[in-house]
Amino acid sequence: MHLPGALKFPVQSKLVQQARDLARTVQGSALAMRKPRLKSGEMKVHMLSLGRHWEYGSQQYVRSWGGVAVPQVPQHWTQLAHHLLAQAGALDESLAAWAEHYRVEAALVNYYPDDASMGMHQDAFEDSNAPVISLSIGDEAIFRAGNNETRTKPYEDLRLMSGDVVIFGGPSRAMFHGVPKLFPCTAPSGCGLSAGRINITFRQVEV
Numbered sequence: 001m002h003l004p005g006a007l008k009f010p011v012q013s014k015l016v017q018q019a020r021d022l023a024r025t026v027q028g029s030a031l032a033m034r035k036p037r038l039k040s041g042e043m044k045v046h047m048l049s050l051g052r053h054w055e056y057g058s059q060q061y062v063r064s065w066g067g068v069a070v071p072q073v074p075q076h077w078t079q080l081a082h083h084l085l086a087q088a089g090a091l092d093e094s095l096a097a098w099a100e101h102y103r104v105e106a107a108l109v110n111y112y113p114d115d116a117s118m119g120m121h122q123d124a125f126e127d128s129n130a131p132v133i134s135l136s137i138g139d140e141a142i143f144r145a146g147n148n149e150t151r152t153k154p155y156e157d158l159r160l161m162s163g164d165v166v167i168f169g170g171p172s173r174a175m176f177h178g179v180p181k182l183f184p185c186t187a188p189s190g191c192g193l194s195a196g197r198i199n200i201t202f203r204q205v206e207v
């Protein structure tokens with residue numbers, strides 16, 4: 001589900017500021033914000049884990065890594081998740097059920113420089129099938145919402161703007177999705193980010 005303009009500018013800029021502050025607390029450590037290196041090569045997106053960190057080597061969510069505790073998810077983010085689920089629940093009853101007890105156990109902050117993209121994938125690391133709540137701040141981007149079976153067509157391309165929220169729950173929880181393209185220099189003033197794009201996803205990890 002796409003909620004256009006769900007985040008007002010003060011909320012966007014507060015999220016950016018909190019993400020910056022949290023990134024600073026782990027700078028230089030094993031959990032520093034970085035471009036993950038996968039078997040397929042280095043990603044173009046810089047990632048910061050909050051709450052839990054997905055450890056690619058052992059394929060599990062961990063609460064600490066390299067002797068460093070994963071920074072906590074700010075309380076404001078959990079309140080925001082509940083608020084967004086309640087809003088989405090008014091349009092889709094199956095999401096309403098999550099509004100009260102959803103736990104933001106992990107929050108992933110992705111920073112996309114102008115030339116970054118993210119390939120088609122499923123978010124399949126969580127044991128829970130609770131919805132993933134995805135926030136966009138900064139530059140506009142194409143979000144490719146695919147099908148549950150393949151990385152290829154059929155898919156739908158959505159243009160996401162700063163302040164947009166996408167929630168994937170229910171049958172769409174397992175859909176392939178990606179971000180093939182950013183539109184540089186489209187970040188609106190007031191969003192807290194002058195270049196590139198920040199995506200924050202809220203995830204409930206445990207059943």
Ligand SMILES: O=C(O)CCC(=O)C(=O)O
Nearest residue numbers: 108110123134179199201
């Ligand atoms: O940047 C986005 O909108 C999507 C990010 C995403 O799919 C992920 O972090 O798993």
Ligand SMILES: [Fe+2]
Nearest residue numbers: 121122123177
């Ligand atoms: Fe994803």
